[in-house]
Amino acid sequence: MSTSAAPTDEKRPPVILCIGMAGSGKTTFMQRLNAHLHAKKQPPYILNLDPAVGALPFQANIDIRDTVNYKEVMKQYNLGPNGGILTALNLFTTKFDQVLGFVEKRAPSLDYILVDTPGQIEIFTWSASGSIITDTLAASYPTMIAYIIDTPRTAAPATFMSNMLYACSILYKTKVPFILVFNKTDVTPHDFAVEWMTDFEAFQEALQKDKSYMSSLMNSMSLVLDEFYAHLKVVGVSAVTGAGMDDFLKAVDEAVVEYDTEYKPELERVLEERRKKQEAEKEEQMARLMKDMAMEEKGRDIGLGGRASRRGLDDEGNEDEDDEEEEERDYRDEDDSDDDDMEAYRIEEEERRERAEAESLKRYVAGQRRQ
Numbered sequence: 001m002s003t004s005a006a007p008t009d010e011k012r013p014p015v016i017l018c019i020g021m022a023g024s025g026k027t028t029f030m031q032r033l034n035a036h037l038h039a040k041k042q043p044p045y046i047l048n049l050d051p052a053v054g055a056l057p058f059q060a061n062i063d064i065r066d067t068v069n070y071k072e073v074m075k076q077y078n079l080g081p082n083g084g085i086l087t088a089l090n091l092f093t094t095k096f097d098q099v100l101g102f103v104e105k106r107a108p109s110l111d112y113i114l115v116d117t118p119g120q121i122e123i124f125t126w127s128a129s130g131s132i133i134t135d136t137l138a139a140s141y142p143t144m145i146a147y148i149i150d151t152p153r154t155a156a157p158a159t160f161m162s163n164m165l166y167a168c169s170i171l172y173k174t175k176v177p178f179i180l181v182f183n184k185t186d187v188t189p190h191d192f193a194v195e196w197m198t199d200f201e202a203f204q205e206a207l208q209k210d211k212s213y214m215s216s217l218m219n220s221m222s223l224v225l226d227e228f229y230a231h232l233k234v235v236g237v238s239a240v241t242g243a244g245m246d247d248f249l250k251a252v253d254e255a256v257v258e259y260d261t262e263y264k265p266e267l268e269r270v271l272e273e274r275r276k277k278q279e280a281e282k283e284e285q286m287a288r289l290m291k292d293m294a295m296e297e298k299g300r301d302i303g304l305g306g307r308a309s310r311r312g313l314d315d316e317g318n319e320d321e322d323d324e325e326e327e328e329r330d331y332r333d334e335d336d337s338d339d340d341d342m343e344a345y346r347i348e349e350e351e352r353r354e355r356a357e358a359e360s361l362k363r364y365v366a367g368q369r370r371q
């Protein structure tokens, strides 16, 4: 799977990964955003990665359900619903380079790419396939996470806190730009959340009113979240009424800038580091190989008098090498006087090699017997 950073001269539409707790409104939000972008004559490209969704309220360009039938996967692998969704996602990920090929073809004519993910949030955020999909997309496109929150269900300080901690863990795991999308603001406006995120004391006050066993734990953890909030873009939307869609698109533009100025240089640095490491390893291997070959050649020269062929090769070499060869020749001329010693050395070497081969054969036979 490709991990190289994509060329920058082509048009690279932003990829918006919609992630959130079950029922937070990811699919409805995608539907609303799709309608909003169609109205602006900027139809998005849509990927559905939720194999368990019944009916989609929009037309997906690529749908995981066309590739894998998760109910069949459950039957064949004898799995429960969550295992079935995870395995379906894993199977789909093995074909993700083909998916990327389709996206690549359409990318120059697109303004946005939207991705819907399974309701069981941990299946996408903590699975290898979720990471592969996110990293692969982020290597080629300005990719961001739209973390969808069910605002009415987050109004209690303890649930707000656990939702934020979850979001925080995803941000630090993926490192891509992050937009907190407070959804369902038609039911509960998200002002309380903005206040809790910007005014530490207001949140402390709310926590003190909450007498649950969690509150003291939350109290100390809320200190940690301050730094996390600094990395976020926050918007309030209603997927049902369509409120806040332009605010969301503004946050997407900011996330693209963040991707270009922070994520991409870091990605390029990591790739460059990896390339340098691979090159150093290759050079080291090459040096070892050259050393081995030199040793072998020396052995041959000494034992079998392969000087003529060596000289033939060296004729093409530069002057320095010729000098070296001259020295080598002198060295060998001295040694020529003692042919018997050389023959003995060669025989000894051969015997040593035969002994090593016999030992290794013995070890192999012993191993086979044990099995």
Ligand SMILES: Nc1nc2c(ncn2[C@@H]2O[C@H](COP(=O)(O)OP(=O)(O)OP(=O)(O)O)[C@@H](O)[C@H]2O)c(=O)[nH]1
Residues within 6 Å of the ligand: 020, 021, 022, 023, 024, 025, 026, 027, 028, 029, 050, 117, 118, 119, 120, 183, 184, 185, 186, 187, 237, 238, 239, 240, 241
């Ligand atoms: N009032 C209101 N209801 C909403 C809004 N967005 C979604 N819903 C409702 O929330 C419920 C869940 O919406 P979905 O879009 O299916 O949520 P989801 O996150 O995709 O759900 P899973 O994929 O099952 O995790 C549905 O009944 C929606 O009608 C909103 O902005 N306001």
Ligand SMILES: [Mg+2]
Residues within 6 Å of the ligand: 026, 027, 028, 050, 053, 116, 117, 118, 119
């Ligand atoms: Mg959904």
